[in-house]
Amino acid sequence: MKFSSTPISGLVVIEPEVFHDERGWFMESFNLQRFRNGLQSLSVVPPDYFVQDNISSSKKGVLRGLHYQLKPFEQGKLVSVLQGAVYDVAVDLRTESSTYGEWFALELNDSNKKMLWIPGGFAHGFLALEDDTRVSYKVTHFYDKDSERSVLWSDKKLNIEWPEMSNYFLSEKDRAASVLDQLPE
Template sequence: MEIAETYLKGCFVITPKMHKDERGYFLETFNEKIFFKTTGIKNKFVQDNLSKSSKGVLRGLHFQKGNTAQAKLVQVISGKVLDVCVDLRKDSPTFGKHFSILLDCVKKQQLYVPRGFAHGFIVLENNTVFSYKCDNYYDKSSESGIIFNDKFLNIDWGFSEDKMIVSEKDKNLLTFKSLFKC
């Protein structure tokens, strides 16, 4: 398993070693000892979620505030997404910066998104199944988000906005500057 930190401190790309033969393949998607030894981060995942989406679906940019903030370990089970996370930690030198990565079912890479980040993705293939493990339980009362087309963040989703499928909730999220008064 290879674990590489992105330019956003605490955000890691995990590439598992795949063992293939005539039967198929085997890979270890997470190993707490290796993850802790490499990153110094100790997580206990308490919730595991799946979503299935069509091409063009955009989910995010979501986060939870306060005591219910979540770290996530995300991966694509089938299909492909452009996955994006945004650093919301005011004391971070990368506050307001984002990282994006193509995640698919071929490479089997994962993204570790630490607490204090917004997270979202756009689906690039039909019938994409997306998995995310969380280290804290979902709490609707602490949920928040940033509008996906925020001009300040300037995220290139690689997809025409008129072809995106975005929920009403996500269309009405606030801008980064209005959330953080900057």
Template structure:
């Protein structure tokens, strides 16, 4: 298993998130890889994490989910992977005392590269499906909690997230629910004090 640190849209190293690349064993029968190992994961991130919930979603082409986060004391860390299709996965640093506050990072996750994305507490997270059907599975270290869940507007002009929202024929339609479409921008979240 290899892992890589990430740099924000401004080129700054973001403390905490990691890209994890599993060791894949290929032969004439197919492939095998270890998708989860508690001991190795805790060693890589230098802390003890206990995952309590697994989530699995299926999204059509153009479905955008996020940007989601949970307030303390229910903040979630997530270990994300795409097991079918392809997504563009994004995090935004919303840790008010972070050097990279308000900066973002995005990566393509798909069934071919089998990469996993560790997103610790303190980040808003979302993704867009780039295929007709994309399945995303992720572990969380805190249960979903309706009273603590929040959203950050995916198209906030200040964030300038470079979402890949074009296909070969031009732009494709974004499919998004009302809650995410009407989410507050970062400056509104700052004013409300709902940061991590």
């Protein structure tokens, strides 16, 4: 596995090694020892453990996010795409960070097989670029409804450069999300 830093501290792109032959391909999608060693090689503190695996399925144009949970239920997420493609976005919400309010995005898809490690303290969201896109994410804390929050995907202060679509499909909750300047402490 190849681990690469991003311009935002703690956020890491992971590229697994894929072995191809006449039968198809094989890859190790997760290995705890390699994951920990890879993050540590970039001076990123690895999580103690993952507690839950989630999978979502979305049609083209579905925009989910930007979601996060308040302390002490912050979720670190290891995000990958099983089928299809997404434009994946992480926003730094760590108030003590020099990159607070900055975002990073990349395409995750079933061809490039890249993954994104998003530590706690970030909001996360994605735009499905294909029909029947399936996203998998391992999380470090259980879902806690009372600590769930969202940042508005179209917040002008964030100015995220989402890919153009003829239509974005969002939940009512995501349409009503707070802008960065109005987030709870």
